[in-house]
Amino acid sequence: MPEIKITPLGAGQDVGRSCILLSMGGKNIMLDCGMHMGYNDERRFPDFSFICPEGPITPYIDCVIISHFHLDHCGALPYMSEMVGYSGPIYMTHPTKAIAPILLEDMRKVSVERKGDQNFFTSQMIKECMKKVIAVTLHQSVMVDNDLEIKAYYAGHVLGAAMFWIRVGSQSVVYTGDYNMTPDRHLGAAWIDKCRPDLLISESTYATTIRDSKRCRERDFLKKVHECIDRGGKVLIPVFALGRAQELCILLETYWERMNLKAPVYFAVGLTEKANNYYKMFITWTNQKIRKTFVQRNMFDFKHIKPFDRQYIDNPGPMVVFATPGMLHAGLSLHIFKKWSSNESNMVILPGFCVQGTVGHKILNGARKIEFEGRQIIEVKMSVEYMSFSAHADAKGIMQLIQYCEPRNVMLVHGEPAKMEFLKGKIKQEFNLECFNPANGETCVINTPVRIPIDVSLPLLKAEAKKFSALPSESKRQRVLHGVLLMKDNSTCLMDVDEACKEAGITRHVIRFTSTVHVNDPGPAMATAHKLHLLIKDRLPMWSVTFTDGSISLESVLVKVEGDDEEQKSVFVSWTNQDEGLGSYILGLLNSMSN
Amino acid sequence: MKLYCLSNDPNKPCHILTFKEITIMLDCGLSMQSVLNFLPLSFVASNKLLNLPFWTPQNVSEPELEGELRENCDRVFIDSPPEFCPPLDKLIDFAQVDIILISNYLCMMALPFITEGTGFQGRIYATEPTLQIGRLLLEELVLNIEQCPKANFANQWKNFVHKLPYPLSDSFKPKSWKRIYNMSNVNASLSRIQMVGYNEKLDVYGALQVIPASSGYCLGSSNWVISSDHEKIVYLSGSSTLTTHPKPMDHHALKNADVLIMTDLTQTPISNPDGMLGVLCVVVGLTLRGGGNVLIPCYPTGVVYDLFECLSVKMQELGVSNCPMFFISPVADMSLAYSNILAEWLSSVKQNKVYVPDEPFPHGLLVKNSKLKHFKHIYSEGFSTDFQEPCVVFCGHPSCRFGDVVQFIELWGNNPRNCIVFTEPDFDYIDALAPYQPLQMKVAHCAIDTSLNFTQANKLIKDLKPSTLVVPECYTVPPVSAPNLTELVIENNPDRTLIPYKWGEVINLPLKRKQAQVFVEREIAQKIVPVEIKPGISLSSLTGTLKVKDNVHNMESLEKIKDPNYQANIQYEWGSLNVTEFLQKLSQDGITDAKVEPSGSGVMIHLQDEDALIQIEENCTHVLCNSDEKLRMRLRNMLMHCLKKF
């Protein structure tokens, strides 16, 4: 049985540093190359020594595919390509190619300049790495080499996010990256056709959640923000520069306009303008509504949202601030958090998932005292709210995607083990599909059926179709294709035996048997033949039996009756060796009559 | 396989290809040459046009034609909203068309004529830029004509075509001409388009695969590869090997086709686009410096993007950068905006700009700096305040029959310092200007056509190596404009069959399918035991259950057949029987009374005790016996031991 082997180096029963190795048909593919935000040590990058203990991994990897620009999916890319060593092709969509290097550079600065991290990749390495990137367009079929084909599908989630279909020979896999099955304020919903892969590798961040309607969540969010500024509080919303931030900005902008609110809203990212420019230029990747109206009004030109200055942190009065990064693990958002956390009229709203080890994760789990390096302890008095605004598919969405693409097996990654188990059960129950969720470093082997394409001569196919349609309709048995496979040079073709012999330059040797049975049946020979015809038809209802000029024939079997009107008749049964089963059966039938 | 030619203009192609019981329309171009016979549509009453004298042919009584024809400078024009010559609808019922493939936005203007009110139910495939920009062209056309309503549609003149002067007398099928469609037809028709990406494999009813490949001609332009398991047909429409703003042409996908259909080659076979661009820059510079205005009748998309970019640089160099460029079209704003969001369809130079992020085209910047100003119409708000002379005006339509160009010719036509420059190759500039004559303004002809010229086309064919090449007949003879230039043809070559076609013809294409494809399940494949017959040739009989779904054939294991009489592993004997060996086997088995006699071309073995005859010839053996099955089985085994089989 041919196999597909999958080993997660990251995202196996875990969220963060997605990196999955896929082997099929002699090809090795790396799916995503992310980093873990919760760690500062070597655990932040996938363990590439799994691929080869030392030296570059180029000989062992045929291509790398990046699903989207989030750092937990591409953050380790420059480390992998420039420090571990990989010079092969890296595939991603155009927006991802545009935005990923900006986020990588931003993260590098935070790690190296603020945290003093050593042994990190440099700006130059990011540039060198991006030179290896080949940008792909949605639905375009890309041949990585003669045998390896990939194709991107729209995934929603963030600008440029894609799911990838990967095929080698007759084996295929779909890797979803992160995706979203419901459209939001700026992106459309993920979509895939019925590509029936052998395996679907799906993220499962929200495996157990069936989220309430989007509208409710938005209303809830706006209510909380509004209440907080009404009581003079400050609202901190930690976000990543690109993605959810744009959706929440559109939401607040329209609300401020409608409610005529005066409290300032700041977006504290140097990237904002640049980020919004990307959205303008890749407007074809946003949803229908934005695409339709972009000429008249650009959704990403905000009236109420102003750039933030660090000096505003201590300003009196209410305000709303969007600040990076989203999980409160470093940078400005953490700085503001430290300043505001002791005041109970303030609020922090975490609009996305926070990985373990981050401050975001800690306060979401109810921690009211946070200890920082240098023994600094911060008391959290401000209210902490969590709003699931990250655009991941929930359980319903994951089930929907399975229904769309009809995979033979499912694998869950990028989620928490307990939640995965729950969803696994559901998938098995509802679709009766094998479902896997390997841990990091654990290899999962999936057997796949093989279909080998061969050429077939058109006359052979046509003869079969003709024969099949001639069968009695009430007794249509399964269609059978029989022929001779001619293997010559590099070609293989299935054809009729005579055609094959001719092509091969040989002659058949036909063996024919004729046996005589004596039957006692008075009356004319024709009457006997008639009786035999009815008998044979009755016993062999699945075959097409013909009766002409007193002889009965089916396939190569021929039955003839001879004799005068006397009692005894000679019945000749004749057949070729290829119809031995049928011929001997009919002979047996006649023998039993004569006795 | 058949090819129907429905358009008489190879640059506005429309074909039908039938293959494997699927009917495919290749492009849906609309020839607009007919509009040159009509008077221009002006939305401000034009004294000159209103006062043109009526014209009546000799021996035709006045009332029938009253008012339909007018004369100017020895040319006769129809005074009516323009009519168009849609693709031929007599050869094929459009309700039968399964799919339409659109190569580029200039080859889809007849779409509403084909898909609306005809019972058409198929799918249309086009790339995103083709759809978005094509929509702009269709909308502009409808708006330009609708904004100048005329009370009467002239129809009588069609009964007197033979009595009309040239070129009206030469009109192509005037009775089939139709008025333009309306906006709801446009919307309905375009809503049927399914957007596709380059190299996207489209499945057509399981029978065919269709793939669009970049053609380098304009934003989103494509050629099409149509293939079954064993045949490959390439349809090559507007293509360019020059480096301009679109993504370069993809040659690789088009190679080694069984049939290559090639159309939409250059309309300016003698001049080269770079040279023309140079002339244009000089003309613009000279005119502006002399205080004159430049009028460029054009489509609202395509080469104009390159002209904005190129001219702004040139005007800077020539010190006339204070003269503004005006871009006037009902869809000018949309066109500028769309061109800057379609980065994935641009050349790599332009594409790389969005990674910065910069806009791929500089016209955003030109607009910001007031070097380029765009308006929907000349009567749009703000135009009169912004208007300043001398200037360069880009506006439609290149036929000079409708759109704002009509007003500009009226405005500037009498001043010899002004200049009108023709850059679009679709219309003859002398015909385009005929209703306005006499004109004082200068006329320059700098048609820029980036599509393949004959040298490039012949080189491409050599590279692509098709078995059969199918081209419009006019490409096999030198162009009418240069009958002596015999190199301006598609070359005939013994390596391939060249089939010319013309309007209204149905061509049989030489494609005899001999093979199909079947997918064999692994279980069956494992049972295959190849028998080497000769060095390099092996045979193996193969039997399986055939499952056919969506035209895809699958062969699965036979095991499930319940009929015991069915032989699952039929094999075949071959070669001749060695009689001596067979006799040895008989005696080893205890049959010693075999009597051998020559018989015909072979021998007859008579087994007297067993009452059986075995007749052996070169290619067959016949065993005749009574109903003693034991004996027959013994003989059968011996025979099969003596023969080779597969």
Ligand SMILES: [Zn+2]
């Ligand atoms: Zn993500």
